Amino acid sequence: MVCAMRPTHTGKAGDAMMLRVENLSVSFRTDEGMITPVEGVQFGLDAGRTLGIVGESGSGKSVSTKALMRLLPNSARLSANTRMTFVDKRGETIEIEKLRPGSRALRRLRGGEIGMIFQEPMASFSPVYTIGNQIMETIRLHRGLKGAKARELAVETLSKVGISNPSARIDQYPHELSGGMRQRCMIALALSAEPRLLIADEPTTALDVTIQAQVLDLMHDLQRELGMAMIFITHDLGVIAQIAQDVAVMYLGTIVEQGPVRDVLQTPAHPYTRDLIAAIPRLDRLEHRLHTVPGEIPSPSARPTGCSFRTRCSDAIDGLCATKTPPVTDLGGGRMVRCHRHYPERTAT
């Protein structure tokens, strides 16, 4: 794999890519009119790779990934030119945006092809069934195994995620387990369907650092073993640095910068990425004052004209950033940035 995120303007070049998202825009009708929490999001992902998505609350990171699973509420509208293609286990290309709600193909996609785990494990589990019941149901639905065979596989999956004494734990209810244990069971539930892609939405945010380290370790090992691709959503750049190969930074519904993790974290190109990295309290340097991003994130219903970050940007260009939306600039090496400062033709405009 040469590069996970190819430039978006190369068109057909990403044929082998497992997941490709183009022009993803999501709008909601609200009392205050239409809001567009996600606009023009593009990214791609190869099998076996991990893409990290970082951003603060309201940046649209969860909405984008829910759109991938078609999990958005009925009030949500995808733009007409949204394209989400996914190559499934059988090598067939699925056009996710065209799947009909409630269709067989969509049910197979959810869980079977794309699994999802959340910050709160109880969002995945029903409190009234045992862990085993729920894992076995998934196995029956997506792998076609029943009875003793399904149970055997469920026990195996639980032991894979590091649950001690899995044959006894399988008959426990979610509330009988500790937080870290539940998190592992949720991962086991998602993995039992053997998805090609796992979307993890802040899966370690609520955990203690020691347990977080165990879970990250586990996900890393499982990925290597199963060759599964991952999209890891978090606001913790430390977690991204350790688990992902590529990262996309989102601000107010658009990806402002993306590229290989090392490059983006060490030499950020977008002013927002720079601010974000500088604001993180570090363990290896004690500072008197932390860097802050001036101002607050505007509401999605009052998105600034031009570049959406210009109201907080220390590097904005007068008369340009407020009027023109910055185009995506390819910096080479798989890096992309949406900023007038990097757009070579800006002097001409």
Add this chain to the structure above:
Amino acid sequence: MTDTLIEVQNLEVTFEIGRRGLFSGAAKKLRAVDDVSFDIKHGETVGLVGESGSGKTTVGRAILRALEPSGGRVLYHGETGDLDLAHARKDEIAKVRGKLQMVFREGGLDLATLGGAALRAFRPRMSLVFQDPYSSLNPRMTVRDIIAEPLVAAGLMTDRKQIDARVREIAARCKLNLEHLRRFPHAFSGGQRQRICIARALVARPDFVVCDESVSALDVSIQAEIINLLKDLQEEMGVSFLFIAHDLSVVAQISHRVAVMYVGKFVEYAPTEALFFNPRHPYTHALLTAVPQADPDIEFRPERLEGEIPNPAAAPPGCRFHTRCRFARPKCSAEEPQWRQVAPEHYVACHFVDEMDFSRTIA
């Protein structure tokens, strides 16, 4: 007057657990905080870290007597003289209310269990800064009334104009827009709500504020602002903070000294730099290695802590950390380690502290 504000001596908090029903015998005792001693100076921030279930929140609440300690003393060296908060009568406490404030995390705290009278007696001198600022502000009160509440409840101020002036002063210091004071809390973002909580905590000019997971739920950029704000207010007002958090990097940036707790006991207490760059307890070191750094070139090698934190109701004998410690020897499960000083202001509870060296280089 010494420069020490709060002196905690052998603090102990026990909870009765298990059913006290018809057929069960005596209730079991759970020692949530066991023999904890430390002090906090005027104008100082002491950080308190540990995994969930280690007892950090209980320490904060017991100091302010939001719950009853079962043993030990909490000496408060206030302007009006010394007072042992752990044994003080209600009327004595009423006199210092307003000087001690608390900023809580919402989650596990059940305000109802605090008991009406005990809570009311304390509220003005304690400030609560919650982890989740969305659910901790009364949606039916204006921001002005929320901030003024500690003043009014303690009867510290009765004149409306005086109260208004004080509220406006503290709101401005917390960088709240004055026209926001007439609004209701639902209209505010997480960062602004946290500012409202902080303004309320500081309105009665407290000496001491407990901040329990106060910035944990905020985005990094807002978190950085709130940390800077707390530092500024401390410089201006000379208030002391006990800053409870599970995020070690946040604690490192805000604290002068840091204590590490494990299953109800302090394992290490030291000046921030010593604790983070020259930790002496194996548990402190394990915690530090578990924090992923935002730089792919810093190798992430978390030290494996087997299993999970033990249940305090069944705390291991001897050193409580011995079940997960990679240096554990027979002595560790047999004998409880002494709390001893290893360097100026640096305290550790480990039998083999002299053999431990985890020092790291400073970037």
